Structure formats: structure tokens, C-alpha cells
Amino acid sequence: MLGYAFGAGTHAYVTSTNRLHDCSTLYVETDSDDINDVIAVLTTHFPQATLGRVTRITRR
Secondary structure (H helix, E strand, O other): HHHHOOOOEEEEOOOOEOOOEEEEEEEOOOOOHHHHHHHHHHHHHHOOOOOOOOOOOOOO
16 A cells, blocks of 8 residues: 555555554655655545654765
């Protein structure tokens, strides 16, 4: 489902889950330069999701 949501050129992984707090942490590697585009994809494909902290890392 994550591959479909972000497209073929993107890697998305669930890196951790926490049943106590009912949350999951995703690692998303994408070619998008705009973090807002990534957030829009998440909220479009996962409308029940609640976003927490988002950290942008740029590789050179």
C-alpha cells in the first residue's frame, strides 16, 4: 500500500510500531523536494492518519 501511495520511485518503510500509543513510524525516501507534497500523499491515501513530527533529511 505504501508503494502504491508514493509511486514506483519511492521507498517507504514502517520502522517501528507502538501498540501502547497506537502509532507507527514511517521512513519515506522520495525524490520530492517539497515536504508538503509528501504530507499531502500521506493524508490523501491514509485519511484516518494523524501526523506527528516530520523530519526532512536531504541527501547530497
